[in-house]
Amino acid sequence: MQLRMLYLKQEDVIKAGVLDFDAALKDIEEVFRMMAKGEVVMPPKVAMDLYFPDGSPKGHLVAMPAYIKSLGIAGIKWAAGFFKNPELYGLPHGMDIIVLSDPESGRPLAIMDGTLITAxxxxxxxxxxxxxxxxxxxxxxxxxxxxxxxxxxxxxxxxxxxxxxxxxxxxxxxxxxxxxxxxxxxxxxxxxxxxxxxxxxxxxxxxxxxxxxxxxxxxxxxxxxxxxxxxxxxxxxxxxxxxxxxxxxxxxxxxxxxxxxxxxxxxxxxxxxxxxxxxxxx
Structure with a gap:
């Protein structure tokens, strides 16, 4: 089998409908119900907090895996939150990516921008x-x-x-x-x-x-x-x-x-x- 993987930039994620808030509300509510039924596997986040030399918080990197059985999809979000990014580098405070995998074979299905999805x-x-x-x-x-x-x-x-x-x-x-x-x-x-x-x-x-x-x-x-x-x-x-x-x-x-x-x-x-x-x- 030839491995093919979808890559979605933020513009692609927008075209796919990420900013449809009525749909987002419906999806979130449904996933909460799936969680209540035990249909969602969501291990604890793995967080790595980073600090400036003076001990003040610089930011964090967080790995967030999940698997929704009924949808047959597994994935992980790698989330970065760096508080001084806008003033130091002109970058957003948060920048995330999401990787989706086939839970049957582990085959990677997609890599996508996750910043807007997170918001x-x-x-x-x-x-x-x-x-x-x-x-x-x-x-x-x-x-x-x-x-x-x-x-x-x-x-x-x-x-x-x-x-x-x-x-x-x-x-x-x-x-x-x-x-x-x-x-x-x-x-x-x-x-x-x-x-x-x-x-x-x-x-x-x-x-x-x-x-x-x-x-x-x-x-x-x-x-x-x-x-x-x-x-x-x-x-x-x-x-x-x-x-x-x-x-x-x-x-x-x-x-x-x-x-x-x-x-x-x-x-x-x-x-x-x-x-x-x-x-x-x-």
């Missing part, structure tokens, strides 16, 4: 989470971070929550927030601070690369949904005072020592029994 997948998880966990009548959302992942989260949220009437967007770079305002299919506006965006919002999504927690408990409504995509944006008091804590895959998260939720659990401040999985609510 859309992450945004779609936020959208699915909002669909099932947002408070009744939720109509106002806050989006902190208007980068690639923030944009995907905003578009996915608008697809998942048709009742949204307003999205308030904040980014350290105001021009990025203003650009996203024009892309969302709802009434959206750029605001001057994270606090201004978050106060009186029913749904709060953070999608930043911040290493310092900045979202304060007193900014939040009593009944709201907080979705943390950047893993370190909410102060400990927000996490510890939450009525319900839901993650996509706890076994993966608790392997990352720098994630707020993991740190609180390891320090004995958060009982693991409080943490639920999204597959239990979808």
């Amino acid at each position: 859309v997948r992450t945004g779609a998880v936020a959208g699915v989470g909002a669909k099932f966990l947002a408070p009744d009548g939720a109509s106002v959302a806050a989006l902190i971070g208007a980068g690639v992942v923030g944009r995907a989260a905003g578009l996915a949220l608008c697809s998942a929550m048709r009742g949204l009437s307003e999205v308030k967007i904040y980014d350290l770079k105001e021009e990025k927030a203003r650009r996203l305002v024009n892309e969302l299919p709802v009434d959206a506006r750029s605001v001057r601070s994270a606090e201004e965006a978050i106060r009186d919002s029913d749904i709060i999504i953070t999608a930043t690369t911040s290493h310092s927690q900045f979202v304060k408990l007193e900014w939040l409504k009593k009944d709201c949904l907080c979705i943390e995509l950047g893993k370190n944006e909410f102060e400990d008091s927000v996490i510890l005072n939450s009525g319900v804590l839901v993650v996509d895959y706890w076994e993966q998260i608790k392997a990352r020592s720098w994630v707020s939720l993991t740190r609180l659990w390891r320090d004995g401040l958060l009982n693991e029994s409080r943490i639920k999985s999204i597959i239990d609510v979808v």
Whole structure:
């Protein structure tokens, strides 16, 4: 048998429909249901954290394998996240590739750009989470971070929550927030601070690369949904005072020592029994 392999650049991935958020939401929801049925094999991520000489985080490289039995496909994503790439090299913070293989023979089937796929997948998880966990009548959302992942989260949220009437967007770079305002299919506006965006919002999504927690408990409504995509944006008091804590895959998260939720659990401040999985609510 002659081995042939498909190679997809980012432009090819776009042509294949990666930016169809309605389809992405449907696919993510279906995969969560497959996970609940035990149809997905997803070993723990293998992460390699890298640091600058002064000990500050430089970035990470992560291997993420998975196999979906019912679809007959296996693959792995090799994900790079380097926080200072934009300012040091003019490169994106995240750059990923995906390799797909035939699970019967191990034959490589495709190598593709995974950067946009990662962003859309992450945004779609936020959208699915909002669909099932947002408070009744939720109509106002806050989006902190208007980068690639923030944009995907905003578009996915608008697809998942048709009742949204307003999205308030904040980014350290105001021009990025203003650009996203024009892309969302709802009434959206750029605001001057994270606090201004978050106060009186029913749904709060953070999608930043911040290493310092900045979202304060007193900014939040009593009944709201907080979705943390950047893993370190909410102060400990927000996490510890939450009525319900839901993650996509706890076994993966608790392997990352720098994630707020993991740190609180390891320090004995958060009982693991409080943490639920999204597959239990979808």
